[in-house]
Amino acid sequence: MKRLASTLALVALAAVLAACSGTSAAPTPAPSADPDALRISSKDLTFSTDRLVALAGKAFQIVYDNQESAPHNVAIYADQGYSQKVLVEEPFSGPKVVTYSVPALDAGTYFFRCDLHTDMKGTIEVT
Amino acid sequence: MANRPASRSFTGVDAIIRVGIVALVLGTASIHSTLGGLLFTLNAAGYVVAAIAMIAPIALASRFRWVIRAGLIGYALTTIVGWAIQGPYYTTAYLAKATEVALIALVAIDFVRFDGNPMSVVRRELAAGLAFLRARRAGAAA
Numbered sequence: 001m002k003r004l005a006s007t008l009a010l011v012a013l014a015a016v017l018a019a020c021s022g023t024s025a026a027p028t029p030a031p032s033a034d035p036d037a038l039r040i041s042s043k044d045l046t047f048s049t050d051r052l053v054a055l056a057g058k059a060f061q062i063v064y065d066n067q068e069s070a071p072h073n074v075a076i077y078a079d080q081g082y083s084q085k086v087l088v089e090e091p092f093s094g095p096k097v098v099t100y101s102v103p104a105l106d107a108g109t110y111f112f113r114c115d116l117h118t119d120m121k122g123t124i125e126v127t
Numbered sequence: 128m129a130n131r132p133a134s135r136s137f138t139g140v141d142a143i144i145r146v147g148i149v150a151l152v153l154g155t156a157s158i159h160s161t162l163g164g165l166l167f168t169l170n171a172a173g174y175v176v177a178a179i180a181m182i183a184p185i186a187l188a189s190r191f192r193w194v195i196r197a198g199l200i201g202y203a204l205t206t207i208v209g210w211a212i213q214g215p216y217y218t219t220a221y222l223a224k225a226t227e228v229a230l231i232a233l234v235a236i237d238f239v240r241f242d243g244n245p246m247s248v249v250r251r252e253l254a255a256g257l258a259f260l261r262a263r264r265a266g267a268a269a
Binding site for chain 2: 045068069070071073075090091093115116117118
């Protein structure tokens with residue numbers, strides 16, 4: 001019976017490993033975004049920039065291109081302790097492009113990061 | 128909970144539970160392996176090692192399966208607590224944590240079915256260790 005359990009367990013192991021080895025989804029075309037939208041991408045667990053600039057008092061968009069299979073998001077916070085959420089949406093796996101709509105912000109420095117890989121971070125200067 | 132003998136016959140229910148444990152371990156390992164980054168990859172690798180240890184037909188692994196069970200429960204609990212502290216709280220994370228909670232429950236059932244009361248297991252192992260030491264001392268004195 002132990003041998004049967006081991007065999008069944010190995011079958012389960014093979015099934016899970018086979019499921020994990022599936023190919024990633026095809027790149028999603030970029031959704032229509034404001035031509036003035038801020039743009040950022042990520043690859044190899046690194047954002048393309050650690051500084052974004054936006055105008056105060058005006059809603060804006062961020063076009064985020066996640067170029068790798070690891071899930072990421074661009075979560076925006078009002079404080080460096082990442083406790084005051086401004087815009088936080090779920091991480092998603094790439095390759096995929098997502099457009100975030102950010103509400104109008106007061107002038108100041110805001111902080112963005114990937115909530116899953118917190119070393120991926122930067123600032124948004126709103127002037 | 129009664130203390131059970133360590134060696135008892137392996138039933139069909141035991142096989143189903145063991146397969147369920149391995150499936151849940153590999154399920155959460157696969158989720159973590161897709162997240163990228165060293166921490167998640169190491170976490171997934173730890174789960175895969177635990178899955179192998181749970182079914183390895185090796186005498187040493189069989190003898191100390193209770194340690195593997197306790198370690199797996201502790202590992203899953205640590206993963207859940209780490210996530211509860213740091214997040215992020217999103218769909219995939221909730222799925223992984225639900226898998227880990229089910230895993231802990233199943234391993235706990237497996238523990239009780241094979242090893243009985245955890246405190247009795249600790250007492251039994253301490254007694255075995257002491258007997259071993261006494262035997263060595265007696266052998267050295269002879």
